[in-house]
Amino acid sequence: MPELPEAERARQQIEKALGRRIVSTDDADGYVCRPHGRGEIDDALRGRTLVRAHRLGKFLRVETDGDGPDLGLHLGMAGSIVVDGAPAPNSWDRFSIAFEDGGRLALRDKRRLSRAVIDPDHSHIGPDAGEIGRDAFRERVGRGTAPLKARLLDQGVLAGIGNLLADEVLWRARLSPNRLAQSLTEEELDRLRRELRAAIRAAIRKGGVHTGDFMPARKRGRGCPRCGTDVRRATVGGRTTFWCPACQPE
DNA sequence: ACCTATGTTGATAC
């Protein structure tokens, strides 16, 4: 269930694996692990230790000791990081690291849209949605002719917002997903950023985006959690979108 | 059987 809050929780899991010598890795899944072939990730990591875990939006980057390479991880649509847990059935651990102390780190994913890479390139990714400052937020989000929601989902504009978090934040800020990004006032942009930060913090604390206040509205027959109005459903920015027409007027 | 899904990337067209 990975959006920024889940990625942050995954980063925190990785911190439990720092400072432990890597004895081997399983990078046999050539779709998830790249580059693939001849154990390239294994060659890069074997004998090293992980020393720091970073996150930019949904992208994870783990430094190794000395002049070792970075390990890049992305959870895709269904991935998670499990440290020192039992191996998953059905080969759901698509990439794993075995440590000298007997522990292990697994990239677990029922689907296979997650990624493990060496020296990831995050140069095309915008500033983290939870860290961006007020002025940069105004400048980056408040422009363009795309719908506001599409702007929020653009990882090059802002990193970390996924489909569920976008709906949650727009509902909290009482802004329609269909508003033209460039039509927002500075007051609205500031409000959006404030609600974004609050929603991210709450989701990290509670365990993920699915704990959001607006999530129940995605189920059939549920009204707006605030006013009870029937929520609207449509495709915006290419994704299924729910919003309250009363709280979030066009 | 058919449809949908919390994500990313790349092709294509305006």
Added chain:
DNA sequence: GGTATCAACATAGG
């Protein structure tokens, strides 16, 4: 270049 749409990726679950 910005934007919109779509397909692909792989798999589970309703």
